[in-house]
Amino acid sequence: MPTMSMIEAINSAMDVALGLDPDVMIFGQDIGYFGGVFRATDKLQQRHGKQRIFDAPISEGGIVAAAVGMGAYGKRPVVEIQFADYIYPATDQIISEAARMRYRTGGEWWSPITIRSPYGGGIFGGQTHSQSPEGIFTHVAGLKIAIPSNPYDAKGLLIAAIEDDDPVLFFEPKRLYNGPFDGHHDRPVRNWAGHNDAEVPEGHYVVPLGKARRVREGGEVTILAYGTMVHVALCAAEETGIDAEIIDLRTLVPLDLDSITESVRKTGRCVVVHEATRTSGFGAELAAQVQEHCFFALEAPVERVTGWDTPYPHAFEWEYFPGPARVGEALKRVVNI
Amino acid sequence: MIRNSKGLHVPEPGCRPGEEPDFSHVEVPPAGEVVRPPVTVSAAEIRDHAFRLIRVLDDNGMACGDWNPALSPDMLLKGLRAMMLTRAYDARMVRVQRQGKTSFYMKCTGEEAVAVAATMALRHEDMCFPTYRQQGILLARDWPMVDMMNQVYSNSQDRLKGRQMPVFYSSREAGFFSISGNLGTQYSQAVGWAMAAAADGDERISTAWIGEGATAEGDFHHALTFASVYRAPCILNIVNNQWAISSFSGIAGGEATTFAARGLGFGIPSLRVDGNDFLAVYAVTAWAAERARTGHGPTLIELFTYRAEGHSTSDDPTRYRPSTEAGAWPLGDPLERLKRHLIVAGHWSEEQHQALAKELDEEVRAAGKLSESYGTLKEGDRWPASTMFDDVYRDMPAHLVAQRRQAGV
Numbered sequence: 001m002p003t004m005s006m007i008e009a010i011n012s013a014m015d016v017a018l019g020l021d022p023d024v025m026i027f028g029q030d031i032g033y034f035g036g037v038f039r040a041t042d043k044l045q046q047r048h049g050k051q052r053i054f055d056a057p058i059s060e061g062g063i064v065a066a067a068v069g070m071g072a073y074g075k076r077p078v079v080e081i082q083f084a085d086y087i088y089p090a091t092d093q094i095i096s097e098a099a100r101m102r103y104r105t106g107g108e109w110w111s112p113i114t115i116r117s118p119y120g121g122g123i124f125g126g127q128t129h130s131q132s133p134e135g136i137f138t139h140v141a142g143l144k145i146a147i148p149s150n151p152y153d154a155k156g157l158l159i160a161a162i163e164d165d166d167p168v169l170f171f172e173p174k175r176l177y178n179g180p181f182d183g184h185h186d187r188p189v190r191n192w193a194g195h196n197d198a199e200v201p202e203g204h205y206v207v208p209l210g211k212a213r214r215v216r217e218g219g220e221v222t223i224l225a226y227g228t229m230v231h232v233a234l235c236a237a238e239e240t241g242i243d244a245e246i247i248d249l250r251t252l253v254p255l256d257l258d259s260i261t262e263s264v265r266k267t268g269r270c271v272v273v274h275e276a277t278r279t280s281g282f283g284a285e286l287a288a289q290v291q292e293h294c295f296f297a298l299e300a301p302v303e304r305v306t307g308w309d310t311p312y313p314h315a316f317e318w319e320y321f322p323g324p325a326r327v328g329e330a331l332k333r334v335v336n337i
Numbered sequence: 338m339i340r341n342s343k344g345l346h347v348p349e350p351g352c353r354p355g356e357e358p359d360f361s362h363v364e365v366p367p368a369g370e371v372v373r374p375p376v377t378v379s380a381a382e383i384r385d386h387a388f389r390l391i392r393v394l395d396d397n398g399m400a401c402g403d404w405n406p407a408l409s410p411d412m413l414l415k416g417l418r419a420m421m422l423t424r425a426y427d428a429r430m431v432r433v434q435r436q437g438k439t440s441f442y443m444k445c446t447g448e449e450a451v452a453v454a455a456t457m458a459l460r461h462e463d464m465c466f467p468t469y470r471q472q473g474i475l476l477a478r479d480w481p482m483v484d485m486m487n488q489v490y491s492n493s494q495d496r497l498k499g500r501q502m503p504v505f506y507s508s509r510e511a512g513f514f515s516i517s518g519n520l521g522t523q524y525s526q527a528v529g530w531a532m533a534a535a536a537d538g539d540e541r542i543s544t545a546w547i548g549e550g551a552t553a554e555g556d557f558h559h560a561l562t563f564a565s566v567y568r569a570p571c572i573l574n575i576v577n578n579q580w581a582i583s584s585f586s587g588i589a590g591g592e593a594t595t596f597a598a599r600g601l602g603f604g605i606p607s608l609r610v611d612g613n614d615f616l617a618v619y620a621v622t623a624w625a626a627e628r629a630r631t632g633h634g635p636t637l638i639e640l641f642t643y644r645a646e647g648h649s650t651s652d653d654p655t656r657y658r659p660s661t662e663a664g665a666w667p668l669g670d671p672l673e674r675l676k677r678h679l680i681v682a683g684h685w686s687e688e689q690h691q692a693l694a695k696e697l698d699e700e701v702r703a704a705g706k707l708s709e710s711y712g713t714l715k716e717g718d719r720w721p722a723s724t725m726f727d728d729v730y731r732d733m734p735a736h737l738v739a740q741r742r743q744a745g746v
Contacts, residue, residue: 057563061555062525065563066532069526092522093556102730102731105509105515166731255736
């Protein structure tokens with residue numbers, strides 16, 4: 001089985017989808033001839049033609065609107081928003097239109113669209129190339145949100161998203177595109193070669209939306225994480241020696257509540273980790289769910305380790321980023337109660 | 338600080354309540370004056386068309402000039418009938434709203450032609466992306482009135498299952514896209530639909546409508562950009578009915594130039610048309626449809642008209658404009674003008690007109706009775722409340738199953 005980086009796996013997912021379904025169309029800024037600023041669509045236009053994969057103007061609202069219209073026509077559009085930070089001009093089309101199309105038309109129209117977008121920090125992108133806006137969209141009825149943490153999941157989840165008849169926001173942790181990253185920014189960069197989850201089949205497969213994955217079995221505390229933070233959590237468990245069970249959510253909506261509750265009932269403790277700002281972040285939802293469903297199993301308050309409630313600061317990226325030291329401190333606090 | 342003595346310019350309409358209506362700024366050129374270019378023309382070659390006013394019907398009911406679509410009497414009568422039906426339908430629905438049988442209604446009085454004539458110039462399989470004031474599309478496509486009423490009542494037969502405000506119709510079969518309250522969103526979606534059709538080599542085209550007020554939204558700019566870039570086979574209509582609730586067209590940028598002129602910067606052929614002239618609207622739409630279908634790309638059409646009634650049943654236009662303004666509108670009434678044309682041409686009479694009006698009232702009344710037998714917002718049957726959890730997603734996820742149980746419905 002070939003080894004793929006996450007960016008190669010994402011490229012492969014779109015290649016497979018274009019090959020299998022003539023209704024798949026892909027467009028976005030710089031994604032055509034050039035193959036995208038992160039190379040996610042490299043060579044796809046050359047392989048599948050300009051009628052199906054092409055460049056779009058710098059107009060996120062227009063891109064998503066066109067996708068909604070194409071979806072109504074019967075296409076299955078996959079669009080790229082170049083950075084998640086740029087998604088806001090498209091929010092009206094995402095929230096008021098795509099998310100509610102099936103509902104408001106009594107099921108006669110829907111928006112089978114996938115919106116791919118690189119998110120998260122760690123690349124010195126400052127406040128406009130580092131954000132994690134997933135929490136804004138988890139609040140919207142009608143959207144699904146998937147976030148992979150490795151190449152295998154990235155391809156399987158993206159194919160599942162494209163084949164899904166509901167609108168899916170597919171946020172890609174850009175810091176993981178070319179290698180796993182545990183938060184130790186001062187250590188040599190690793191690539192995906194040799195990583196278990198970088199063995200990716202060439203052809204079609206899906207990782208179903210709504211199924212979490214236990215990436216580490218443990219008994220002392222449950223860590224709920226997704227995207228880059230899965231690797232940070234693994235590192236924190238290793239460095240503290242705390243026997244943490246780590247659940248990679250993979251999909252925020254629909255949420256695999258059963259996997260979460262099963263683990264927290266077993267460990268009795270829970271730490272929620274995300275890179276996004278804290279207030280009203282998805283971690284708040286997770287903490288509330290754990291409290292509602294596992295209250296009598298809890299031995300300690302649920303902790304959140306998140307980005308601070310500030311914009312993402314360019315020069316203080318690593319003070320902002322919830323790295324393994326901060327996660328480790330939370331683990332120690334929680335297990336010592 | 339150096340003072341600018343002029344201060345901020347805030348546009349004001351020519352007249353306010355209590356004053357005489359003033360349409361002296363509206364230039365009404367003679368019918369038949371503007372030439373009909375070949376459909377292969379570029380935007381630059383017909384630049385003037387964005388500033389003039391294409392008119393076919395003159396004040397005597399005669400059809401003039403080379404835009405005259407020379408429609409058969411049958412087509413003209415079909416158009417008249419659909420416009421009269423739209424007006425009769427509106428009248429009844431406002432009445433039932435006042436009786437408390439539904440929450441809200443929006444009439445299109447004075448603007449019937451911009452929906453009906455345009456629709457008749459399209460093929461039935463062409464896709465429409467309307468605003469909430471183009472109910473005439475559905476009626477021109479012979480969509481059952483009772484189905485529209487069911488939606489307005491949110492009753493047990495409402496195809497939208499009681500989820501949408503009145504008049505936010507949707508009909509896939511009729512090629513009528515779901516209405517959004519977030520104005521302008523349909524405009525750029527229509528371009529996406531047309532792009533998909535073009536990619537498939539499909540002959541069908543899309544047509545969108547937007548109010549002049551909502552042209553200030555980003556979606557308008559997105560739509561024109563995408564339509565121009567990809568030469569999308571679509572018709573982009575701007576219904577300039579002079580009023581966006583209480584804001585006159587100057588607040589949307591209508592003082593400095595025409596709304597049609599906005600298309601020129603995108604290289605899109607742009608035409609300004611008398612929106613109360615059934616023949617002119619038909620002819621211009623047919624021209625734009627031929628352009629789109631033969632691969633020449635989009636057309637922008639400003640339909641110059643007047644919103645003769647309030648924005649909606651929640652609005653009182655006497656608070657911001659003279660109550661006599663509608664009667665002073667210099668382009669007349671689209672129904673009266675087509676009726677006169679038919680009479681002058683010898684195809685119609687006052688007696689036949691009265692008889693048809695009566696017949697349509699009866700048709701609307703019968704549909705109303707049938708629809709009310711399925712329930713109204715106030716009483717009778719509705720969809721079961723449990724269905725409010727359906728269709729959020731194709732398959733109901735676990736959290737909605739749990740919430741439905743919790744809701745006890």
